[in-house]
Amino acid sequence: MDMSGMDMHGMGGMDMGSSSLFRVTNEAIARRFWYLIVSATALLTLKRGISVLQSRQRRRRTTRTSSSIPSRPENWLSQTYATATAICREFAYPQPWCFTGPFTKYLTPLPIGRWLILAIYWTVTLVFLWSGTILKPSDSSYAYKWEKVGFRAAWVSITQIPLIFMLSTKFNPFSLLTGISYERLNWIHRWTARTVLLTVIVHWSFFFQEWVLADFVQLQLKMMPMVKYGFGAFAILGWNVVSGFGYFRAKAYELFVIQHICAAAVLLWLLYIHVPAYAQSYVYLSIAFVALDWGVRIAWSLIRNLHLLASSKSRVLGYQALLKPLAGDVVRLTIKNVDFTWKPGQHVYLSIPRLRPFEIHPFTIASISEQRRDAVSSTLTLIIKAHKGFSRSLHKAAIGRVTREGTYRAFLNGPWGTPPDLSHYETVVLLATSSGASFTVPLLESMIQEPGCVRRITFHWIIRSESHLSWFGDKLNTLVEKAQSNRVNVYVVVHVTRDDQQRPLQQGGDTVEKKQEQREPIVSVISRPDVSPKEANVSASGADRSALLAVEHDHAPGHQSSMNVVYDKRPDVASLIRGPVEDALGETAVVVCGGPTLTAQSRTFVASLSDERAVHKGTGAQGIYLFTETYGW
Template sequence: MDMGSVSSGNGIPPLSEFPKIFFGLIGGLVAVAAIANLITIILYRQRLSAARNGLPTPSKPKSFFFRAFATTTAIMREFTSASMDPIRIWRFNIALPTVGRVALLTAYMIVLVVLCFVGFSDTLAQASMEDIGYRTGFVCIAQIPLLFLLAGKRNIIGFLTGLSYERMNWMHRWAARCLALTTTIHFGYWLGDWWPYGAFVGRKLTTDPITYRGLVAWCFLMWMVISSVAPIRGWSYEFFVVQHLVSFALFIGFVYIHTPAEVHIYIWIPVGLYFFDRVVRAGYVLYTNISFFHPKQRREGTMKGLWACKAELTPLSHNTTKITLRNPPVSWQPGQHVFVSCHSVLPLQSHPFTISSIPQDGKMEFFVKAEKGATRRLFAHAEKKHNLPMTVDQSVELRTVAIEGPYGRIRPMRQFDSVILFAGSTGATFTMPLLRDIVAGWRNPTAQSSWLNPAGVVTRHVRFVWVVKSKGQLSWFASHLSQVISDAASLRSEGLAIDVEMSVYCTCDESFTEEHKMLLSAFESSSKEKGLVRGNVQEDVQPISTTSEKDVLKRGDEDGFSVQEKSSETSSMVAKPATKSCGPNGECCCQTVLDEDDPTASNAAPCCCGAQAVPEADGNAGKAAIRTSGMSDSTDSPSVVDKMILHPSIHVFAGRPTTRNIIRKSLEQARGESAVVVCGPEGLVDDVRNSVVRLSDERAVHKGTGAQGIYLHCECFKY
């Protein structure tokens, strides 16, 4: 008799039905998420259509259905994004997950527990041990296909729900941990069934083929779960991937020979999903990287030879490598990333890098921070060919590379009334393309469109905040920032009602901020003589120091705010602190929080981060600085213009931003749904997320107050 036909009692379905029940529940959840995703796509197209027709508030819901959907969405966003403060244990801060993740995981575990034990009045009775052992086995086997649905880079769940693979990776890990828990319960109940017979347990484990095969499969599963925790996974990611694939193959093999034939369909499904994902990815990689699949570029002479992608590797300050692929073979959306392989430098390795350019540039650009391992070797190779410091536009040797992607999904920013972008250090590679894409839409609102990317722009207000450690990083996007300011000013002069506000917060280079103030003062004096007026960006300063801010700073140093020290060519730009500090005079400028409500406060907090101020090589920094568009026509002091790295409308401060006040000011003027996007260290991401949740609750978004919705997207420096 097949075990699947066995029932546990009256009203309880046979064992073979439990995997179907499990997939029915999971399918229902995916269906709800898919419907929500479909509604957001409809909203996107509806808003852009309204903007093209000149309606005043295209991103504000008007019908009863969309108002109800907006209210439901606002409540869900507040609930799912909320989180508690980190728990401090000794010298370590333990970050807690968001309420949304905890709720989803709790619901999933409740489903598994109910499926395992429903129908049993006494789960500890000896007579129930064998029945529960069989039941838990069927529940375990049902979970295996879900693991692979959540693991693939191109999978049906992500396609339906609008989630990219990296946003489902935590679900994959926790689903595996839940599988480990239920298999342990399965194993434990069989041990409990055999335990009264004493020595029979040992003989069963060593001589019964089904039993020891299951034990070996359990060991491989536990190993995969343990080796997937963050410290081990981050120790050597390449080794982790290889051993994970080998362990998976062995685990599947032993599960197959451990289970009866009637459930082998649940083994073949994940095997099929795995190979489907691999075949699709391999086919797309070949299409992307073989030049013969791109005849147009070959005819134009932009692509020669067999390989389609050639990259320039340029070393920059702050141990950063700039990778440039001209005439890329594929298009992409702002905020996406690709996996880059350069086998001549990093054999048999592929790493995800955010695309910092937009398709209109005609090139893919990546800014890769050298941390350790592969990124360090990549920077060392680029540095070998050049003498640091370098100018951003200097040509370099071409290297053959392969790309896979693009991957990553974010709701298009053009559909929101107001957009607030926060970036920490290299996080600007994520937010800068989003900003430039909006401006490109303003410049050409009737550009060629498609069903997925319709023409039009709803956005009328953009707030851009970039937190850097010193001025060396600013040259990466100085020309783009200046171009955005110039384009926005030009469009406003043509009657377009738009607003762009930018701020740069420099946490560990007070000499630069002081120099910028002096140059700005000289520029304003000259501008006033000619009757010119600067941009309207205003920032206020107030020092705030709390324990949580120190914790944020420490995490920021670990997650990408490290700086390469160089000797300065001018003594005016060098200040030697008497003690360890991040500021030039012994203070801790990176803990000073800047508030927009007090323009006079500028007290420095005592330093505890142990960092040191970073002197910049003035000569080369000057070369890297981009002369801002239109400034040479507005002043008779070309020396002032040449020395300014940033456009005068961009305010520069020494310290960290008060994210809550920045977000609040943008929300108060919004006429429709706003978007808040943050990319950077974990501390900055947590700060922005908590600010959005509190402001949404404080303003009673879509609860009768007139306050409009807030879409939040977070990207953190971890993988």
């Protein structure tokens, strides 16, 4: 084997380019990768700008003439854009498989759209990794065939380290420009780390193969300490990838977060020592992303909890949180006089040191912010389902203080998240299970207050027990009554999927008791302006039940709103979404918040329904936008 020219620098320093044969090309490859990242960011920012302009245009058309359907395309350009959007949605939305086992649920395949994104990313990575690196025996640099691949893999790996760290932060340039919230980028963060782990394996394995062939392994490890730091960085990266698997995160989330942050810090230190000075800029960039994120979050926390921007002069540290236990192991946490605003669907990070020191957890805000100009504060409400850890401590504290004033000093960080703008759709379908209504109820309330282009809203809430109505039942009834004086039709259907031992239904002041063994579907009409209590049917089955679930989606003049409670098995997703979509005159938004099974079924059905109706393909059927939110990220 010809080993000429293989000095200490050329042979295995794993220093990413000590040979001038490779450095110029490899640095160019690294720059091109970030050119692509910037280009993708610019493209998504442009798409966001188009969506904002489209939303404003639709709302202006609504104010000019209330009889128009502003979400329908008006010209060939808007029709072309709508058709392209519909095709992309039909490709991206489906999620055909969803596993439900205690372990296999963490192996559920991604939606098709995410696989397409990964396919593009992997293709780019493979092209950058292998283009021009496979040498033929006739090449003048054939003696460096192992090093050439090793160096290229090193650059392909190190250039993606800042991307991994950027995608892990809550406050980052990508989210600011594109409007894609940090929690919706988390899956890319994990898959990028997994991909880099593979390119790192290529990096060290090609060098190691050369050392083995030259019988140079022991000498390399002895004379080049940076090699050991490289293997250490590989071990830390591998540990973060394995420990970041969903099963382990769910088992001990608090422990996962602490060790994940510590391991990431050690990884950057090891990389700083391992890579040469001219490649350390990628380590600095990673640190910059983290420093920006932590700096903004700390400053934001201080501003919130010291009330530095509040109109009042109160400087009480934090907020006073009132805990109240509800049925179904749920806690209602209420904070009055909150001196900041938020958008419906956003979340805050909550910390109560008295219960769990050094822990902070995200929860969706279940109320809307006061938007009146003369208002100085709002009431912030969180509906928290107790599982384990922090949420279980909250529930125990709420139960223990049932007879006393259950208040605690709380600290908030946020609001965070970019919820969907639903004001420019003609029809909106909101679908939630259990505490997922914390996300959809504020959206419903905001649209009733300011409908924009929205004319019809169908709200489905699936709960296991009638007692769970205490979470949002009064609020929903109030919203239905409020909608009657507005120009938007609101249809609320609460699906109770498990009978209580003895269930009283109020109808016109009379109590009708249904035993648990009676499996016939029950419908209780809570509020309906066009149906008196005497006219309302208490039970329904077959075609009658289908009609009730459709909730009379007619286009007759006048405004109708209702709230129905249906006692039956868990409804099929198709029966909840199809009716409103088929009756819509303009574009429909479907918002789903629930477990992975519900969101997967919704994704697949919306895509198939769009394809079935040939949306924006000459049939007159209008677009269907889908937004899904899950309990965990």
